[in-house]
Amino acid sequence: MTTVSGPPRAVADYARLARDVLPAAAWDFVSGGSGTELSLTANRQALDSLYLIPRMLRDVARISTATRLAGTAAALPLAVAPMAYHSLVHPDGEAATARAAKAAGVPFTVAMLSGTPIEQVAASGAELWFQLYWLRDRGATAELVMRAEAAGCRAIVLTVDVPRLGRRLRDHRNNFALPEHVYAAHFRGEAAVGAQRSRDGGSAVATHTTEMFDPALSWRDIEWLRQRTKLPLIVKGILAREDAVLAVRSGVDAIVVSNHGGRQLDGAVPAIRVLPEIRATVADEVEVLVDGGIRSGTDVLKALAAGADGVLLGRPILYGLAVSGEAGVAAVLALLRAELETDLALAGCRSLAEAARLTTCELPNPSGRTSASS
Template structure:
């Protein structure tokens, strides 16, 4: 069967992956309310199509922090792609490069930064970081990213520790013995491979290695150690968005970590307009969380996002088809976006403004 929807890619992946790995990819924190809300939030908007518009040459290309993209989206940072496929992030990098979209590589990638870069030379790549207690490790990663032609650093700011993910606790999830965070000293990640009843090796590792004392003042330390643009991921309020701009951040990602951190926070899409309105137009705002169709991309753009990120579906494609499967997921999203733009009579990204949307149900003033 050739999958025609992201859901069909997911069904294929679920049939192949061990249950504990599927749960690690799919699970959220707490009751998973926020994870479900991320998916539901997209249905609180409908498109307002225009007619008798020349849609013969739709264009969804864009530029983001100096990189030209064929479509306004990219691959969200996710750890340990080798859990999905032996080639891991190298396969994902080839897929993103061939699709012409952004790839954000996780600090916990299971392939080295250099291997990933070699798999897709010239493709736009950013490196995601957690703030580790070992600041020398952060410094070295920033230097390696520059040398390997990564275009930005993405600092995840909603994770002083990993959230309480019940699926992982029930599965006593830990990394397999042959899998490591390829870009870090093994001593920094060894606890992620320790399994114990009712415990998660991933959560235990975060308690040991993530620095919960980090504050706005620490951003200057990181900026002094890299010439790369700095992007903050995990912003959900206008207050933090304004503080980020005041501290010289170059772009923001509105995100609740796929519902994997604090359960009970709003879906990222619901607070996207608040964040967009709080920052200058020259500060790009991206969004992630529950995107499952090209029309969702159109909704995100209409609410002010410069681009959106997709996470779990890329791993689905990777799991059942390697680089080709991941590429199929990315191509499908671009095709669905172009189809949406044509049928909505909005053939350019500029035409996808807030007038392109209406709340749904009609009486609702705002999503959720």
């Protein structure tokens, strides 16, 4: 095990520290991918193979990282990605993450499978988005949208790449089930606690989601949802340009180019690889966000140069939370901000708009090495 000496200086340091403090099964749940984890590994390799061509003599004495994402003001081109069960890694759970996001000035996406109800998370004062999976009970889906609106959420994020859960072999081998203190706080009865019991000798989480999620989700349902909320609608999980076109036709406000952090279809292309094509396809008709393997401010800059309006940050948030709760999340976000500001200056960019005009190229990734931990 690599030891971090002194205070963490990079997000990868938080990953190593989190692995030291989390139970092995919880670490696997957070950091693992599906199948042979081909896509999980490829996400990092794709980012490591993408290089920036900086500009010089551009007067970068003043730099701005401020933007708006899906209508929400953001101090960075970044929102916290939807991730289930923050209380699995720290007892303060989503409330701590939301407070850190508020302090950093970035939106926090409350997962449908949050361990803390949206109403309690809203007490943080953070700018909140709310994530949905499509439930077999359409009435329950509509009820969650109404709860999100009543709690003051600024956008709905519909994750569309989970008609069923990917085979996350680490969880199956661990017979992973949530501990008793962790449950789906937006539900009641068996729907809330179903992931606490492994009923088939495999992953209790996989069994639970299979029972709850509706695999019949289609573009017609996106249109149904669009008609039932005035909030900006973000569709997460797009990789094909054809689906990006359909998303625009369905009236969404933004798409997230994503392979679910390598946790769904193993072998799905890294999002950063198809981002330029999707950006060119949709032009400025909708905002385009991206996730998958983002581990540094340099990665954020690469995403902007490749066509993204912003990124979603996932696992590093949970690593910071596991290490030191709210302070850990705040430290991760502060590191990313410092890195992004430095890299913008070094690339000759005073603003995110100038970053979007940077040129990139691809070079071989030496020996398949990745620059950061999962």
